[in-house]
Amino acid sequence: MTVKIGVIGTGMIGRDHARRINQVLAGGKIVALSDVNRASAEAVKADIAPDAVVFDTGEELIASPEVEAVLVTSWGATHEQYVLAAIAAGKPCFCEKPLATTAEGAKRIVDAEVAQGKRLVQVGFMRRYDAGYVALKEAVQSHTGAPIMVHAAHRNPTVPEQYITPMAIHDTLIHEIDVFRWLLDDDYVSARVIFPRKAARSHGKLRDPQVVILETAKGVVIDVEIFVNCHYGYDIQCEVVGEDGVARLPEPMAIQMRLGAKLQNRILTDWKDRFVASYDVELDDFLKAAAQGTASGPSSWDGYVAAITSDACVVAQEKEGEAVAISLPARPALYN
Numbered sequence: 001m002t003v004k005i006g007v008i009g010t011g012m013i014g015r016d017h018a019r020r021i022n023q024v025l026a027g028g029k030i031v032a033l034s035d036v037n038r039a040s041a042e043a044v045k046a047d048i049a050p051d052a053v054v055f056d057t058g059e060e061l062i063a064s065p066e067v068e069a070v071l072v073t074s075w076g077a078t079h080e081q082y083v084l085a086a087i088a089a090g091k092p093c094f095c096e097k098p099l100a101t102t103a104e105g106a107k108r109i110v111d112a113e114v115a116q117g118k119r120l121v122q123v124g125f126m127r128r129y130d131a132g133y134v135a136l137k138e139a140v141q142s143h144t145g146a147p148i149m150v151h152a153a154h155r156n157p158t159v160p161e162q163y164i165t166p167m168a169i170h171d172t173l174i175h176e177i178d179v180f181r182w183l184l185d186d187d188y189v190s191a192r193v194i195f196p197r198k199a200a201r202s203h204g205k206l207r208d209p210q211v212v213i214l215e216t217a218k219g220v221v222i223d224v225e226i227f228v229n230c231h232y233g234y235d236i237q238c239e240v241v242g243e244d245g246v247a248r249l250p251e252p253m254a255i256q257m258r259l260g261a262k263l264q265n266r267i268l269t270d271w272k273d274r275f276v277a278s279y280d281v282e283l284d285d286f287l288k289a290a291a292q293g294t295a296s297g298p299s300s301w302d303g304y305v306a307a308i309t310s311d312a313c314v315v316a317q318e319k320e321g322e323a324v325a326i327s328l329p330a331r332p333a334l335y336n
């Protein structure tokens with residue numbers, strides 16, 4: 001079966017996901033596009049989806065009888081309205097992170113999905129589909145013994161001037177927040193943020209780098225360095241220390257070279273390349289579930305928990321050094 005897909009938000013990642021569906025994966029076809037910047041949707045139609053209809057608004061796209069499932073890849077602040085509209089229409093919906101920019105917004109989505117009575121939403125937490133993280137989870141479950149600590153880093157070479165301190169949480173750390181819950185099968189109970197001295201390349205409205213310390217219900221302590229002006233590359237690091245041993249996330253495949261009296265491996269510089277394969281796998285999962293009229297993978301509940309945790313981390317940034325408690329409401333049976 002070929003699922004007929006509408007894409008709302010045809011920027012960097014919306015265009016790339018549309019390419020995946022029409023040119024890489026089987027099981028889906030882009031039939032509709034919408035973007036506040038209509039020219040962007042028209043350009044994706046011309047380059048990738050010539051048969052697609054361009055709609056003026058996301059709501060019109062969702063309401064179209066031609067559209068069977070929806071991809072929400074517009075700016076984070078617009079996600080909630082489109083996901084709620086897709087749920088109301090009973091259409092499976094893949095939503096890029098964040099599910100919503102506030103915990104209240106994410107809760108409205110959880111409530112609407114629970115009221116519908118079946119899973120309709122997949123959140124774009126693609127690291128759960130990354131072969132490296134899948135292997136790391138297997139190593140933690142089978143070899144290292146119960147986890148005690150996690151040391152991690154999320155480094156981007158540079159960010160634009162619009163990227164301000166809380167975005168290090170909502171936009172960047174949010175991937176670690178989700179993937180460590182999944183990796184450890186655990187939830188967070190507190191967050192603390194420590195700021196070293198500001199890096200020279202950090203711009204005016206951003207305190208960069210920062211270290212977030214999360215504690216889990218099982219007593220695991222996780223430290224994550226977020227350094228988004230690290231200059232040298234896009235680098236994702238993770239090491240789990242367990243009772244019996246230590247497991248590390250593998251480095252991306254890179255040719256080792258001996259050149260000019262140096263032993264060298266290239267380091268990636270663009271996030272799009274680092275998780276390119278996992279974006280394919282997450283969307284393949286979405287298409288398969290959407291063909292059955294439902295959704296699987298990271299859920300609205302995961303998006304909601306990530307939003308609650310993100311909000312606590314932002315408070316922890318403001319209360320520099322102090323631990324901020326994280327408490328979660330009861331998980332609805334739909335997400336068990």
Ligand code: NAI
Nearest residue numbers: 009010011012013014035036037073074075076078096097
């Ligand atoms: P972008 O700015 O390149 O694209 C966003 C597009 O959405 C723009 O074309 C904009 O015109 C359009 N848009 C904004 N508001 C809209 C609305 N109300 N209706 C329709 N279109 C609207 O942004 P980018 O980098 O593609 O990010 C989009 C989303 O994807 C964000 O939520 C971001 O967090 C997420 N993202 C996720 C990544 C991941 O690794 N999972 C990586 C990059 C982005």
Ligand code: NAD
Nearest residue numbers: 009010011012013014035036037073074075076078096097
């Ligand atoms: P982008 O700015 O390149 O694209 C966003 C697009 O959305 C733009 O074309 C914009 O015109 C459009 N848009 C904005 N508001 C809209 C609206 N109300 N209706 C329709 N279109 C609207 O941004 P991006 O980098 O593609 O990021 C988009 C989303 O993807 C963000 O939520 C971001 O967090 C997420 N993202 C996820 C990953 C990941 O690794 N999973 C990576 C990058 C971005």
Ligand code: ISE
Nearest residue numbers: 097154156171172173175271
């Ligand atoms: C971006 O929005 C993403 O989601 C990338 O995966 C992340 O690494 C980057 O820091 C974000 O800005």
